[in-house]
Amino acid sequence: MDEFALIDSIKQQTYKQPSIIKGVGDDAAIFRQSAQDIVTAVDTFVEDVHFTRSTMDPFHIGYRSLAANISDLAAMGADPAFYLVSIVIPQSWNENELNGLYQGMRDMGNAYNMDLIGGDTVSGKVLTLSITVIGYVPRDKARYRSMAKPGDIVFVTGTFGDSAAGLFMLNHPDEYTDEAYFYRKHRMPAIHADFVSELEFLPRLALNDISDGIANEANELAEASHVSLTIYEDKLPVSTHFHQFTEDQQFKWKLFGGEDFELMGTVPASGWEDVKQMAASTQTQVTDIGYVESSGNSDHGAFLIGRNQIKKRLEKKGYTHLKQVKKNE
Ligand SMILES: Nc1ncnc2c1ncn2[C@@H]1O[C@H](COP(=O)(O)OP(=O)(O)O)[C@@H](O)[C@H]1O
Ligand SMILES: Cc1ncc(C[n+]2csc(CCOP(=O)(O)OP(=O)(O)O)c2C)c(N)n1
Ligand SMILES: [Mg+2]
Numbered sequence: 001m002d003e004f005a006l007i008d009s010i011k012q013q014t015y016k017q018p019s020i021i022k023g024v025g026d027d028a029a030i031f032r033q034s035a036q037d038i039v040t041a042v043d044t045f046v047e048d049v050h051f052t053r054s055t056m057d058p059f060h061i062g063y064r065s066l067a068a069n070i071s072d073l074a075a076m077g078a079d080p081a082f083y084l085v086s087i088v089i090p091q092s093w094n095e096n097e098l099n100g101l102y103q104g105m106r107d108m109g110n111a112y113n114m115d116l117i118g119g120d121t122v123s124g125k126v127l128t129l130s131i132t133v134i135g136y137v138p139r140d141k142a143r144y145r146s147m148a149k150p151g152d153i154v155f156v157t158g159t160f161g162d163s164a165a166g167l168f169m170l171n172h173p174d175e176y177t178d179e180a181y182f183y184r185k186h187r188m189p190a191i192h193a194d195f196v197s198e199l200e201f202l203p204r205l206a207l208n209d210i211s212d213g214i215a216n217e218a219n220e221l222a223e224a225s226h227v228s229l230t231i232y233e234d235k236l237p238v239s240t241h242f243h244q245f246t247e248d249q250q251f252k253w254k255l256f257g258g259e260d261f262e263l264m265g266t267v268p269a270s271g272w273e274d275v276k277q278m279a280a281s282t283q284t285q286v287t288d289i290g291y292v293e294s295s296g297n298s299d300h301g302a303f304l305i306g307r308n309q310i311k312k313r314l315e316k317k318g319y320t321h322l323k324q325v326k327k328n329e
């Protein structure tokens, strides 16, 4: 199979989005949109950084890579519409595996009626996927990290630490129970774009998705909004079988593990009932985990009230790339 055969095999015969004018097959794609704001994001996935062949099938790699991107659209309040895939393919990948990878993206994309409208294919040394997503949000309705205000309730979707636990279990098979659940949470995370769309009527909502760990993202939200954001450790939701791990593992994974792709939001107390209702109607778990306060003029950031009831700064610690890049002398 060459580059052209691959493109032929992934090209959609029909498109689902009414705004598409030109999809795969020319120098670029075109869609037309005048009524709504257009939201776009890109994320890159590299073998042995974001996934390994030993713990993920090609299908899972495709599925999770697109899921991670859709998660960013959801965190902006956007409805997913399109994606473009730039792929670097090493010689070690065969046709079947590439089909599996694209099938994973197709399955995830179909769940949100998304169309694949372009990309790029090159050979290289390390399997690398760079996915660009495009979505729509009603005019001026995007949900920024900077929208939190003192008095807001802090909430999260889903449970925390499952993805990191899943990766650990994949590397330590047969030592723990409920493997299938944790494997799935790592390989095929659930995304909550439908829940966020249902919240469109709320006048104000701050949102961030959790890719690097709640500690990092809570700080991002607090800094962007110039507030202090406090989380109760005891209120952070974890799954039933999460308690089989050591206290250290649980603490580390739920706060700093990342890749759960859950959402963290803040909402005025008056909107909390609506959030719970829309969560129920979209089968989304939501939990109230803390509150937003004024931080004065400085000292924005996130705090954690531990089991001992002592409040401490929540360290900005999680997954961070490029720690190896040296500063100029
Ligand atoms: N290499 C880059 N060039 C331009 N913008 C970038 C680059 N890397 C990240 N960004 C931008 O920085 C912001 C934060 O990115 P990131 O931490 O990757 O967000 P997320 O965790 O939501 O994926 C985003 O606006 C993103 O588009
Ligand atoms: C083999 C492997 N090692 C480590 C991890 C954990 N991991 C890799 S990247 C990452 C953070 C999220 O990735 P990033 O590129 O920072 O995404 P973004 O924040 O841009 O959405 C985590 C927790 C993994 N999933 N697989
Ligand atoms: Mg990113």
Ligand SMILES: [Mg+2]
Binding pocket: 071, 072, 075, 208, 209, 210, 211
């Ligand atoms: Mg994000």
Ligand SMILES: [Mg+2]
Binding pocket: 211, 212, 319
């Ligand atoms: Mg990151």
